[in-house]
Amino acid sequence: MTQYAIVTDLNRCVGCLGCSVACKVLNGVPVGSYWNKVLRVGPFPTKEGATYPDVYTYWLPLQCQHCKNPECVKVCPTGASMKLADGTVQIDKSKCIGCQFCVMACPYGVRYLNEDEGVVEKCTLCEQKLAEGELPQCVAQCGARARFFGDLDEGIGNLKGAGKVAIGGDTSYEATMNTFCTLDEVVDPYSEGDIHHLTDVGNGPAVAYILRNGMWKGQE
């Protein structure tokens, strides 16, 4: 079974907000609404009672987690919110009646009502780009190359990131857009214990984060 998702290496993410802006440019998200926000976590003490300079911080890009058992799909009265075969959670706007049950059911607050259209919107993982063999825009435009996209069933290490690692070679536009690196080629070594998810209340968030050295502040 396929489960598309995004994994972000939080030791590489520098909070440039590029993912959040890129998403809006590509998807026409209304001003003041977001499919993807970047939260600052910290700075917090690195050990009990510590203060400056023994502090650390990280950034958390937050979007639809494309859950394995999505609450939003369960509560949707019209079947507009649905789980697709590729593992993504999508909204059929023609079926959405704007009741916002899903907005309330989502544990992560990543859905909103588009008041002009009267329908709920959220991250689609840029399905229009996936259909062209490209990456979601937030992955393609990630400044620090911290974000990687792909099928979790193929292993996190094989998720794809923007561009290639080597310098030189084919620099044409086509090659630039369609040549990808893998997560394992780019990021520092990590263990299973370094892979984190937002709090799971039975919905099974698919989106994951890598943060090393026990600095994760979330409750899983």
Added chain:
Amino acid sequence: MPQPSLQAAYHPDRVLYPMKRTNPKDAPDPGWVRITWDEAYSTMAENYQELIDKYGGETIMMMSGTSRCWCMGAYGVFPLLFQSPNRVTPYQVCKGPRHFATLMQSSYAFSWQATVDKPRVMVRWGGSTEMSNYDDSCRMTVDSAKEADAFITVDPRLSNLGRESTIWQHLYPQTDGALALSWIHVVIENKLYDELFVKRWTDAPFLVCEEMGPTPGPMGAKMQAGFFQTMTRLVCESDLKEDGSPFRLMCWDAIQNSRALDTLVGITGNWDTPAGNRGGTTSFLRTIDVNFGGNVNMGGMGLNVQCVERPGEVEYDPVFNIKLHEAMGRPFSDDPKNPYPTEEEYCDWFVRASGMTWKQMVEKFQKDGWWDCKAMTLKSLEGDPEGWLDAGGTWGLYRRYQLGMLRPDKKPGLTTPTGKLEIWSTVMETFYTDETDPLYNADEKYHDDPDYAGVEGHARDILPDWRPAPLGRAAAPEMEAEYPFICNTGRRIPVYFHSEHRQLPWCREQWPVPRIEMHPADAEKVGVKQGDWVWIENENGKIRQVVDLYEGIEPGVVNCEHQWWYPELNQMGHGFELSGVNCLVYRDVRDRHSASSYLRAYPVKVYKATPENSPFNNPVPCGEDGKEIITAGNDPRLKEWAVLNYGEGE
């Protein structure tokens, strides 16, 4: 942040046609009316000429924006056009001091680091290139830091990438020079320096003879300054032998901050080496053409190609410059047969060394993508890999001082008068001796002033040195009671580039208001919390920003964002005085070599903005009409700005 450029290009407030004010400058309504470009150029030419005739060209002051191929007139052609040296450019506080310092001490702009070569030890001194710049600077910075064996950050605050450092040297503001000199000291004491480089390519081995007065030293060929005679106490052969050469030096043995760093780079053997600091490397486009051609410093060369139609009657900046020259009757080009080239001719001229026209180059670029500078030769652009050295390309070549590639006279060496990395600067020595330093001579008080003169009474700064900042706690302790915080400025905001983009909805909604970083303990002391508007005040004025509690900054130090203005305020100046931190800058405290403003570490007080102490009884900054600025992403004014205008209206 290039992505919202769409909103910049087609912003509804963008001026699309030449406009003329019809009411006096102090009138509430300027009475703008649309005019033709012809009228605009002739009006400008007439009025500029009138001012020049009446007061001289120096009466005209020019300003330019930062590193782009537009609004660059004040860097290039305008000083010549107006015959005025009076220009204000970001270069004076940006790369300029580093470039000037290395120009004096080693070679021009050798402050650049070849990150593309992947340094084993990556040192990042201040700055936040992971989010302060455009192009690929974020990815290049993160890649370099992550791939290095050691990543060292020098910064008073925990920075976005600095938190991942192997070593974070959290120094107190304005002590950078002291740290650099201490680092040099450790390197010397532990014999960690590159002995061959130090002996052969720095002036460290030359004895400075205290008993001798300055004698005529080597002639220096300096960029921009032309030739001049140095006066140095470095012992020359001519000091020892009657027919000795003044060009042969004999014996053994900030601007200043930048000089200290340049020295550190040099003595550790990282000067013009792979992954070291190596200054501009060129393809056939020279460094000064970069803004025109694209980015050649990263090892690839692209072209700045127009990719959307210009809306309205917007003109390409170089064309504007050419036409203004024409209107003023001053030739733009040095070709008497074609003093006013067209846009196409101008572009062709820039790429003439390629043997191609601009149009041909653009076609090739769009087909094949970026050129690899290391592989690129002039002839290789046409398929022939030979002969590129003749064309001046220096990519892929290191230690160019050994090859005679840095100096105008083509001799081995750096571009200093002695050809060495001058830790003892003959340029400083020449221009700031007791005899020649105008300030030193102006008043005897300077002779005994340790902040000004050296310990021997000679003018300071011949060696890279450090002394406490003039407004710091050590130099001005009396200010602490009134102004208990040391204010750093210039906190970078990832969605903006300096003062730009506050009018772009995709940027502003992410970061609607200016923020001041403050340690929670300090915030508690002054009784403010996250999200409060506060006044930041010193002798020069007061501004407001919003408190951002940040444990990554030392108590007693605050960090303000720079260059805020509010395009939503329909008034002269767009409210820059409400929050622009440079309004607090001391105008009379400057670097005495480059005149850079003292932009960091000045004493301020911080207190809560309340209805009682704020104009319009509103802690939120307001325009002259009392209307609040945009403070949140859902402000309807942002939605209005998001409606793009492709050329309608004025």
